[in-house]
Amino acid sequence: MTEFASIDELVADGRSVHIECSRETSAALLAAVRARYRTQRCAFVLETDRGFERDSVASHLRFYGNIARNNMHHEDAISHFNLRGVAKRKIGGLAPSTLALVNLARASLFEPEICFLERPLSDLDAEGRSIALAWIAERMEQGCRFITTVEPLREALLMPGVACWHEEGRFIAVDQDDGEDEDGGAAYEGDEVRVLKIPAHTETATLLFDPRDIDFAESMNKATYLSVRGERYQTPRTMDELEHELSRAGFFRCHRSFLVNVQKVAKVERYTRNSFNLTLGDAAHTSIPLAKGRADEMRERYRW
Structure with missing residues (x-):
């Protein structure tokens, strides 16, 4: 079982990691990521991000697209995150699931090398989760490293990379199996159904x-x-x-x-x-x- 003895060791690991932890630990991880990767192209999505309430989705993303000055156009982000139907709506009136996608769309505009996300799946519905997970997987294949903090641990396991939980100052990686059953496991015996509670x-x-x-x-x-x-x-x-x-x-x-x-x-x-x-x-x-x-x-x- 892989363990990281400290936040600095975890952040320095180099792989995408998704950590079940408290909000206090999440804040400490955020500070460590900012300090270590300050010279790299980073994007951050925090739980407290609410945008400008009177701004529309389109103008909000256009603003950040102008700051990012990358190849990703804000209209492409709107399409990629399925936000076309709400592009003219005010940020303040969005449902939590839609706002979560807007925040991820904002992060995508920076085409980050390092991306820190706080609880990226918590507010998403099934369609939103699918969109978010597809984007994370796509960016990882292009070389982006993700560091996310989540609750519960199940959300960490949904994302590609290393899933960990925080316990008494240590970060413990979940064993990822490869389908081989070391002790033989339960033999599959067809469709027989037993009565049990x-x-x-x-x-x-x-x-x-x-x-x-x-x-x-x-x-x-x-x-x-x-x-x-x-x-x-x-x-x-x-x-x-x-x-x-x-x-x-x-x-x-x-x-x-x-x-x-x-x-x-x-x-x-x-x-x-x-x-x-x-x-x-x-x-x-x-x-x-x-x-x-x-x-x-x-x-x-x-x-x-």
């Missing part, structure tokens, strides 16, 4: 969930959680135990930290040659990371 705990009760009601299971900060109808419940089961129990109920280990109910998957999205996400059919259109080593296995098993 998965336990989860609240403060006052133990709940028993039918696997059909579970959207996905997630391992985070040394605990395992079940996502059921938009709510999260901690379970005493480990991810390996859940995989063993649920594989015959239509669940697939799409990532070391995620087990997804395949019946809930509505879309498989590919952003680069090795970057995949699963979009669920729930009300929030939740995105789940699909490890590159698992994509071929999933395609072969389910003939997608």
Whole structure:
């Protein structure tokens, strides 16, 4: 497991990193990025960015395009981030998801070598996430390094690069699997379905969930959680135990930290040659990371 002992070590690493951390740590990372990369072409999108409320989207981006003086025209950014329908609207009247895309469009005008983003996916709907992730992947392929701060960790895993969490001054990288199961894992035995219940705990009760009601299971900060109808419940089961129990109920280990109910998957999205996400059919259109080593296995098993 890769660890970075300090902010300076993390920032100096050279790879794109996405960190689950507090706002205080995010502010410290921002200061470190500004200090280290002050001579490079940088772009910053902060959680507090609200723009000029009386400015239109088009004039706002035109203003920053004139500052950037790069090859990226503000009209191209409007089209790229699907903002044509709101180009004449005032910044102050935009929905949070649209404002988040405007902020990313502003950053794109600078064609940055280093891009620092605070919680870039938090306010986005499913379409906005797809646009943002595609832009991040595209810029990374062109050599841009991204440093993002996120919450929860799942958002870090959706983006190409190294996902980390912050704990007691250290930054710990999430193990990214390649699809090889070191201990053999749970053998897939066709479509046989067993009757079973998965336990989860609240403060006052133990709940028993039918696997059909579970959207996905997630391992985070040394605990395992079940996502059921938009709510999260901690379970005493480990991810390996859940995989063993649920594989015959239509669940697939799409990532070391995620087990997804395949019946809930509505879309498989590919952003680069090795970057995949699963979009669920729930009300929030939740995105789940699909490890590159698992994509071929999933395609072969389910003939997608």
